[in-house]
Amino acid sequence: MASAQGDVAAGPAWQRLQQHYETARGLQLRELFDADPTRGETFTATAGELYVDYSKHRLTAETLELLVALAEERGVPEQFAAMVTGQKINTTEGRAVLHTALRAPRGTVVEVDGVDVVPGVHEVLDKMAGFADSVRSGEWKGHTGKRIRTVINIGIGGSDLGPAMAYDALLPFTQRDLDFRFVSNVDGADIYEATRDIEADETLFIVSSKTFTTQETLANAHTARDWLLGKLGDESAVAKHFVAVSTNASAVGEFGIDTDNMFGFWDWVGGRYSFPSAIGLSLMIAIGPDGFRELLAGMREIDEHVRTTPLDRNVPVLLGLIGVWYRDFFGAQAHAVLPYSNYLGKFPAYLQQLDMESNGKYVRKDGELVTVDTGPIVWGTPGTNGQHAYYQLIHQGTTMIPADFIGIARPAEEIGEHQDLLVANLFAQTEALAFGKTPDEVRAEGVAEDLVQHKTFPGNRPTTTILAAELTPRVLGQLVATYEHKVFTQGVIWGINSFDQWGVELGKVLAKRIAPELTEAEVDLAHDSSTNTLIRRYRSMRGR
Numbered sequence: 036m037a038s039a040q041g042d043v044a045a046g047p048a049w050q051r052l053q054q055h056y057e058t059a060r061g062l063q064l065r066e067l068f069d070a071d072p073t074r075g076e077t078f079t080a081t082a083g084e085l086y087v088d089y090s091k092h093r094l095t096a097e098t099l100e101l102l103v104a105l106a107e108e109r110g111v112p113e114q115f116a117a118m119v120t121g122q123k124i125n126t127t128e129g130r131a132v133l134h135t136a137l138r139a140p141r142g143t144v145v146e147v148d149g150v151d152v153v154p155g156v157h158e159v160l161d162k163m164a165g166f167a168d169s170v171r172s173g174e175w176k177g178h179t180g181k182r183i184r185t186v187i188n189i190g191i192g193g194s195d196l197g198p199a200m201a202y203d204a205l206l207p208f209t210q211r212d213l214d215f216r217f218v219s220n221v222d223g224a225d226i227y228e229a230t231r232d233i234e235a236d237e238t239l240f241i242v243s244s245k246t247f248t249t250q251e252t253l254a255n256a257h258t259a260r261d262w263l264l265g266k267l268g269d270e271s272a273v274a275k276h277f278v279a280v281s282t283n284a285s286a287v288g289e290f291g292i293d294t295d296n297m298f299g300f301w302d303w304v305g306g307r308y309s310f311p312s313a314i315g316l317s318l319m320i321a322i323g324p325d326g327f328r329e330l331l332a333g334m335r336e337i338d339e340h341v342r343t344t345p346l347d348r349n350v351p352v353l354l355g356l357i358g359v360w361y362r363d364f365f366g367a368q369a370h371a372v373l374p375y376s377n378y379l380g381k382f383p384a385y386l387q388q389l390d391m392e393s394n395g396k397y398v399r400k401d402g403e404l405v406t407v408d409t410g411p412i413v414w415g416t417p418g419t420n421g422q423h424a425y426y427q428l429i430h431q432g433t434t435m436i437p438a439d440f441i442g443i444a445r446p447a448e449e450i451g452e453h454q455d456l457l458v459a460n461l462f463a464q465t466e467a468l469a470f471g472k473t474p475d476e477v478r479a480e481g482v483a484e485d486l487v488q489h490k491t492f493p494g495n496r497p498t499t500t501i502l503a504a505e506l507t508p509r510v511l512g513q514l515v516a517t518y519e520h521k522v523f524t525q526g527v528i529w530g531i532n533s534f535d536q537w538g539v540e541l542g543k544v545l546a547k548r549i550a551p552e553l554t555e556a557e558v559d560l561a562h563d564s565s566t567n568t569l570i571r572r573y574r575s576m577r578g579r
């Protein structure tokens with residue numbers, strides 16, 4: 036098997052790319068398009084219903100060949116096969132990585148330690164569907180016999196971002212007489228604002244936590260429980276108003292939620308890959324079991340695409356490789372994701388966890404330090420708002436920011452000319468970024484000489500455009516799985532473990548130590564002088 040271990044920079048494919056970069060760094064998009072008038076048709080690919088244009092990148096057919104050779108040398112296809120067949124590729128935690136099994140059709144066999152996991156996946160999906168239907172229809176009654184009107188998902192990170200993002204993305208497909216809220220932050224304002232204007236006897240809390248030990252989620256869940264009991268005054272109300280999604284049945288039981296009302300998943304589902312599991316329960320209630328199945332079907336299409344499509348047309352692999360090209364050869368530190376769809380407003384935030392928690396690593400799988408740069412800083416907000424805020428820097432700043440522009444052709448609601456205006460802006464931005472405006476073009480407009488440089492656009496700024504006809508559950512599933520496998524591809528290239536997250540641990544441990552120090556004024560502080568002083572200031576501001 037080709038190796039995803041070891042130093043990628045030491046391999047022949049990387050060295051060839053390095054040599055190629057010496058000339059490729061000077062590529063100009065204007066010249067590339069002039070030299071090949073069909074570039075905008077040929078440097079494109081499709082995956083599911085996603086049309087992907089990667090022509091506006093600073094690369095040639097040779098660059099792509101060399102990048103594909105890198106993917107082959109690093110064993111991307113073999114590593115993908117290892118992942119989807121349940122091998123324990125999350126080596127630092129000794130776990131399989133099987134989010135693809137969450138969307139495997141009934142009857143598929145995927146084994147972990149000799150046990151087929153697919154029947155369990157469908158058992159949970161069926162249980163979720165039964166529950167979702169009963170909440171949607173009003174058959175599920177609260178403590179006082181009323182139907183549920185508000186569903187509040189309590190969770191953080193992967194137990195929040197996926198369902199919250201997808202709920203917004205699929206708003207037109209949701210049952211509009213139900214209200215959905217997502218509480219994640221340990222800031223009490225989050226749970227307070229989510230509960231201040233609703234009726235307890237019409238509210239369902241879904242406590243979502245893979246581990247059921249996460250401080251923020253447990254604090255919010257306890258506050259929600261106190262709020263409910265304060266309103267309804269009866270411990271037995273908890274059974275009708277709280278359900279849990281977790282891998283940790285004993286902790287769920289200890290919290291007081293009947294494990295009959297628990298929807299399980301497994302340690303082979305990473306938090307940031309978990310929303311097609313029971314973590315998507317709130318979303319399934321919102322869009323219905325059929326809508327959720329469509330989402331899974333969209334993901335499955337991309338899983339199949341990755342498994343069966345040659346690397347040079349394999350969309351997630353290409354996106355991953357193009358990302359490596361900029362990150363490691365051009366030194367681009369950031370990657371923007373700019374959805375031209377208001378419904379996709381939370382998609383960049385969702386991708387931040389998917390990408391940065393997966394590939395923000397400085398240690399390789401083999402325990403050695405990386406010698407090349409790994410995951411970029413991922414950020415973005417919906418177009419067109421960003422155009423009037425930070426696009427200035429993308430067009431004329433000193434940093435290259437490769438960007439993904441995501442567009443939808445047919446809106447859920449056709450409102451006058453809005454959609455055409457929106458998409459015109461998307462296309463205009465990628466055109467302007469790629470081709471810019473030369474000083475001579477500015478002069479030809481009669482601009483005074485002292486303003487020519489200010490009004491010049493250097494261009495040559497790379498973008499990918501992803502276009503879909505409609506934002507359906509299936510298309511959203513395709514988008515999410517495309518990015519999942521893009522991140523996977525990059526992790527394999529860099530030789531890192533994209534499925535652990537040790538970097539979040541230290542802060543958690545220190546917060547546990549500091550929390551009691553904020554309330555007990557007498558305690559001896561043994562931190563650094565900055566932290567000690569901040570703690571004392573805080574105590575004094577709180578009158579302690």
Ligand SMILES: O=P(O)(O)OC[C@H]1O[C@](O)(CO)[C@@H](O)[C@@H]1O
Nearest residue numbers: 192193194244245246249306539
């Ligand atoms: O679902 P849990 O166990 O509450 O964890 C929430 C999130 O916390 C993290 O472990 C990071 O702190 C994420 O990986 C995870 O998605």
